[in-house]
Structures are given as C-alpha cells and as structure tokens.
Amino acid sequence: MPESFLRPRSTRVVHAARERGGAVVALESSVLAQGLLPPHNREAAHRMVSAVEQAGATPVITAIVRGVPAFGLEADDLERFLARDGVRKVSARDLGVAMAEGADGATTVAATLALCALGGLDVFATGGIGGVHRDAPFDESADLVELARTPVIVVCAGAKSILDLPATLERLETLGVPVVGCGTDELPGFFTVSTGLRLTARLDTPAAIAAAWRAHRALGRTSAMLVVQPPPVDEAVPAAIVEEATQAALAAATAAGIRGAAVTPFLLGEIQQRTSGRSVRANLALLEANARLAGQIATALQVAR
Template identity: 45%
Template sequence: MTLYTPSPAVAEALAAGRPVVALESTIITHGMPWPQNLEVARKVEDTVRSNGAEPATIAVIDGTLHVGLTDAQLEALAQTRGVAKLSRADMAVCMSQGRTGATTVAATMIAAELAGIAVFATGGIGGVHQGAENSFDISADLQELSQTAVTVIAAGAKAILDIPKTMEVLETLGVPVIAYGQDKIPAFWSRDAGLPAPLRMDTAAEIAGAHIMRGKLGLPGGQLVTNPIPVEAEIARETLAPIIARAAQDAADHGIAGKNVTPYLLQRIFELTEGRSLEANIALVLNNARLAAEIAQEMCKITK
C-alpha cells in the first residue's frame, strides 16, 4: 500500500537525490484569504526553487496524502472551503474517510519523514498557550519535534504564545533549539523574544551537520531552527505586546477556545496592526524558505 503520492517534480528530485524542502498547507487554507493565499504559496515555492531545492507542499486531498502539489492542485486547494486542519491526532482519520485536510507543523513533519524529506520550512511553530497552567493547551508541534526526525525552520514560536514556557517544554523534550545568526530567540514578528538561545549556528552547513549527527547517534526527533525575521519587516516586541494583550482579551470576552484561539488572535492582530502583521508574516515565511533550501542542499552534500 502506498501511503503518500509525490508530485512528479518531488518524485524526480527524491529519486535523483536532489534537495527537497517540505512546506505546510494550513497557511494556504487557514492563514490567508483567496487569492492572496495562492499568491503567497507560489512565492514560497518559487523561493525554494530559486535557492536550489524542490518544494514539497503537503496536504491530504480526498483522502490521499500528497507530498508536493502540482500548480493546479495548489490553486484548487487555495479555493476549497471547509478544509480540515490536521495534526497527529486526526490525520489518519481524515485520510481513512476520504476527506481533504491541510497539514499543520506536526502533520507536515510526519508526512515529510515518511517521504524521506529532512527539512521543512514554516512560519512559526505552535507551543504553550497563555494560561496553559489552567487550560493545559499545548500544541502537538512540540511533542512532534521530539520524535520526528525533521529539521524545522521557523521564525520562532508564534508571538501570541507563552514563549518562556514553550522553551522550557522543548528543553524537557530534548529538542535542540538553534538560533540562526544571533544569540537571542526570535519571536515570530519580532527578532528578539528577550530570551537567550540555547544554541547558535551561523551557517546552513553547521545545521545540516548537526541533523546528520543526531541520526548517527540514534537520537529521536528533529531540530528547531529559529530564523529571525528580516530587520526591515520586523514589528518590535514592545509595539506588539499591548496589541497581543488586547487581542487575547477580546478572545476571552468572546469565549474563543481550543483550536479557534490561534486563528482568531492572528486575525485580530491583523486588524489591530492594519495589515502589518500579515506583511511581516509573508516576509518571514519567505526568509525561512530561503534558509531551508540552503540547509537541504548542505544535507545532500553530506549524505552523497
């Protein structure tokens, strides 16, 4: 039984041993409206290609796990309504029922490892939500990083989360958290979360080498590479803090909970920043795609 279907371009790249970068699909179905979602998805894929790797956008379509989408599939997914948001818990159910679902960080990692893809570029990972000491709301992304051997390039945890607690959980789970090119952990839209980085690496080759060495040691799980948003696109932490606080209060006032919290907060912050948060989001995703392609190339050099 074939568990996934690669696109022709991804199948060719994997067979030839060329670098491939996995991409999630929730940014398409849950992150932006049509047609901007398609435009950004194409830009991210083009960025991966122009930096020497093949993009593999991952999604479940009518029960089939696709590792890499054709442009026609990408366009169709961008216009599909009622798409499920898949993580480890519900990915298999969606596939068995023949439904369509977009992959979160955790689900994308699972599919990438299944296909033999070691590098994944995203915007920001999930983590420990504010008030988790009462709600126990912690993203499955963190556990996935501890058990699935994929190096994830992100601009840190989403700024709406409790980043200190997120870092504590990652440390407990034994996940290497690497800051790229700086000594501080970035916070999604901001370059500095106010926390020192446990590890720092300044080149794609170093990151690739660490991933390969983890495999040789038999260590489970992957790596989290926190790549700071470009300076020109940054929204300072001091500017964001009161905006995030207001958005969180609005969510509480409206009884927003569970999986609905993150999309609500991101939309509210978009409104409160008059669209600036979305512009920053696009810039950081493209920046992460560039670095991911470089890391994928370096991994291919080591393993050939």
C-alpha cells in the same frame, strides 16, 4: 516510502528529485488554508515555493488531498486549498480520520512532521511553531510532542507570538528538542526580532547546520532540530506593538468565547487588524526567508552525502 498511501504525483516529484541527487523541502498547507487570508495566502505560496527553488531544492506542499497524503499540490488542488473550499485543518492526530473520510486536509506543523516521516523528508520550513498557550498550563500544541519524536530539521521564526514563549522554550528543552539560532543568539518572536530568551546554540551557515544535523542523527537522536531565525528586519514589527495587539486580541477572544483550534486563527486575524496589516507583511517575509534557508540547508545535506 510506502507508495500505496501516496498520490502518484507525490512519488514522482520526490523520487525524481532524489534520482538526480537533488534536495527536497516540505512546506505546510495550513498556513494557506487556515492561516493567511486570500489573497495573501496565494502570495505566500508563490514566495515560499520560489525561495526553495532559488536555493536549488524541490519544494513540496504537504496535505491530505481527497483522503490521500500528498507531497506537492497539483494546480487544481492548490486552487481549492487557497480558496478554502471545504478544506479542514488537520493535525497529526487527525490524519487517519481525514484519510478514511476522503477529506481535503491542510496540514499543521505536527501533521507535516508526521508526513515527513512517512516520506523520508529531512527538511521542513514553516512560519512559527505552536507551543504553550498563555495562562493555560494544560493547553499545549501537538507540535511540541511531534517535534520530540520526529527527526526532521524544522526552519521557523520561533513560536507564534500569541504563545507563552518562555514556557514553550522550556518545554522544548524538557522534550530534548535542540533549538539552534541562525543569525541570532535568542529565540525570535515570530513577528519580532528579539524576545530576550537566550539560546544555547548558534550556527550561522547552512553547512554548519547540516553538520550538526548529521551528528544529531549519528547519535541516534530521534527528535527534530528546530532552526530559528528572526524575521527580516525591514518587515519585523516592534515587540511592544505586537504585545499590545496580542493582549487586546486575547481579551477579544475571551469575550467572544473562542476556544480550541479556533483560537490561533482568531488571534492572528485580530493582530492583523490591530497592527494595520504590519503582521501580515512580516508573516509573508519570514515565510519566504525560512523557505530559502530550508532550501539551502537541504542542499547542503545533499552535497555532504
């Protein structure tokens, strides 16, 4: 790990975990600073961190803190990110500029993957990845390319429901990113359990996923492995409700002229309102569940070493 680039606490936390033979799980910060609104973002941080710890692993929230890549946010930094106090959204392409400008940057999936490569972390938990946008053949998330070139296990609830899910799954196949269902035979729909999109692989235990990852790496494969599980059934939102809310949100975004990086947070906010908060409850539940599974997988990887 190139320690000169990292905050001192980052190296201490990661090294201490490794020295005692422990596992480490990365968590993104964009869901806290640009995704869920207060106070839900604070609850998300607590539930994700606790879930990883309960699985026997060390959680580290990735970010750029005043221009320095960090694995783990100190208390004052976390408060600033939760308050969204001057924190910019940082994708993989933005990391160098954010560092040069001494900025606070909340890392997306793509940026978190890049930092995992920097820190040598094997497992990362998030809510849903980005992908191919609806009715926009050239609007594609940087997450997909970063998944294709960064060897990390990414645990999620599929791609965000606002996206073109069939096209996103096709792009993952084209890019050579294995998509493995855990507890499911199909791609989950983020807020929803079912999409009807069948997967080619299913592994239902952390040990089996860890074994598949070791084989993936032994073959010299340099892509990520996407491990998808549906949101907890008791908090999942029916697909018809999500789709109706998504279509209305897309129409509202078009009418308001929302474009670029602002589209996703706008749509998720609209869906929250149009589902009377059910999407937020599902989001919190799936973030916690994904963090727990990631902790279990990371622990299984350590046991095998």
